[in-house]
Amino acid sequence: MEAGEITNVVVVGSGVMGAGIAQVFAQEGFSVALNDVSGEVLEKAKGRILDGLSLLESGGLLSKKTAKEAAGRISYVTDIETVKDVDMVMEAVWEKIEIKHELFKKLDGLFSPGVILASNTSGISISRIASVTKNPGRVVGMHWWNPPYIIPVIEVIRGEQTEEMVIRTVRLLVERLKKKPVMVNKDVPGFLGNRMQYALMREAVSLLENGVATAEDIDTMVKAGFGFKFPVIGPLETIDMAGMDIFYNVSKYLYGELDDTKTAQKIVEKKAKENKLGQKTGEGFYDYSKTDIKSLNKERVDRYIKIMKDLGY
Numbered sequence: 001m002e003a004g005e006i007t008n009v010v011v012v013g014s015g016v017m018g019a020g021i022a023q024v025f026a027q028e029g030f031s032v033a034l035n036d037v038s039g040e041v042l043e044k045a046k047g048r049i050l051d052g053l054s055l056l057e058s059g060g061l062l063s064k065k066t067a068k069e070a071a072g073r074i075s076y077v078t079d080i081e082t083v084k085d086v087d088m089v090m091e092a093v094w095e096k097i098e099i100k101h102e103l104f105k106k107l108d109g110l111f112s113p114g115v116i117l118a119s120n121t122s123g124i125s126i127s128r129i130a131s132v133t134k135n136p137g138r139v140v141g142m143h144w145w146n147p148p149y150i151i152p153v154i155e156v157i158r159g160e161q162t163e164e165m166v167i168r169t170v171r172l173l174v175e176r177l178k179k180k181p182v183m184v185n186k187d188v189p190g191f192l193g194n195r196m197q198y199a200l201m202r203e204a205v206s207l208l209e210n211g212v213a214t215a216e217d218i219d220t221m222v223k224a225g226f227g228f229k230f231p232v233i234g235p236l237e238t239i240d241m242a243g244m245d246i247f248y249n250v251s252k253y254l255y256g257e258l259d260d261t262k263t264a265q266k267i268v269e270k271k272a273k274e275n276k277l278g279q280k281t282g283e284g285f286y287d288y289s290k291t292d293i294k295s296l297n298k299e300r301v302d303r304y305i306k307i308m309k310d311l312g313y
């Protein structure tokens with residue numbers, strides 16, 4: 001299956017990610033069947049898709065006509081076996097290996113070997129997901145970031161047995177979706193993005209736990225400091241700009257000082273056990289008890305949209 005031949009996509013799982021992913025495919029002209037376990041869940045997903053389209057429309061990224069046409073390209077199905085003419089399946093169900101295994105076994109039996117099976121797993125090995133199928137060559141990782149209709153990058157992950165043709169096709173598909181592909185050549189836990197993101201978050205938590213700075217100042221350090229540069233230059237470009245000699249010398253004394261804990265830190269474990277889960281329970285590192293979370297997140301999306309436009313995404 002060549003990228004240009006893909007027109008009909010099934011997205012399995014209509015939660016936070018699946019709904020947003022279905023929206024992006026539909027925006028770019030694909031016919032999408034969005035599948036989940038019940039009509040009620042799908043109805044909620046439809047509401048989120050319409051909200052997402054109207055956010056992009058009000059931000060000037062989509063015309064009213066395109067948004068309306070995109071909404072019309074998505075059908076909502078509870079029984080995946082009723083979907084005909086499938087070119088690829090994009091899985092976005094719960095992050096549990098047993099659930100993904102059961103699903104991939106079913107998909108492998110249901111669709112002909114030319115149909116690409118992509119997983120949006122955050123960190124489960126693609127090879128492990130593919131291991132229950134008879135055609136592991138067509139199983140590939142396609143890791144979208146949240147919210148899928150905003151964040152430009154998609155990681156394309158090669159499992160041990162993923163066919164070269166499938167990798168090439170998915171890369172072109174990502175470009176057709178007007179997203180930025182990054183190719184992950186080895187099926188390592190956390191792929192590219194989460195490995196780097198978690199390295200930073202581990203250090204941020206450690207700085208907070210050790211009383212080096214407040215949560216606000218740690219976040220400001222990233223947002224108004226080195227993170228401010230990241231939409232323009234990445235970490236390796238930063239090293240080249242500063243000089244390898246400087247990086248070499250600083251690495252020699254600083255690496256040994258950085259947090260290298262192998263398990264979740266005490267502060268994280270304590271908060272998780274006390275149900276201080278962040279926005280969803282009203283408290284995490286910050287107190288959200290008096291915050292209108294919906295407005296806060298809408299304001300953040302509006303700001304992302306401005307940045308996307310400035311950067312030409």
Ligand SMILES: NC(=O)c1ccc[n+]([C@@H]2O[C@H](COP(=O)([O-])OP(=O)(O)OC[C@H]3O[C@@H](n4cnc5c(N)ncnc54)[C@H](O)[C@@H]3O)[C@@H](O)[C@H]2O)c1
Nearest residue numbers: 013014015016017018036037092093094095120121122146
């Ligand atoms: N939330 C994120 O920020 C994020 C980012 C990147 C990747 N991911 C990954 O994407 C996947 C989905 O995450 P999410 O946050 O959208 O989860 P979610 O809990 O919001 O949604 C999962 C959906 O899958 C459905 N589901 C479960 N089993 C199913 C099955 N057998 N058939 C059909 N539908 C089924 C559930 O009913 C639910 O609606 C996970 O693998 C997750 O790790 C999540």
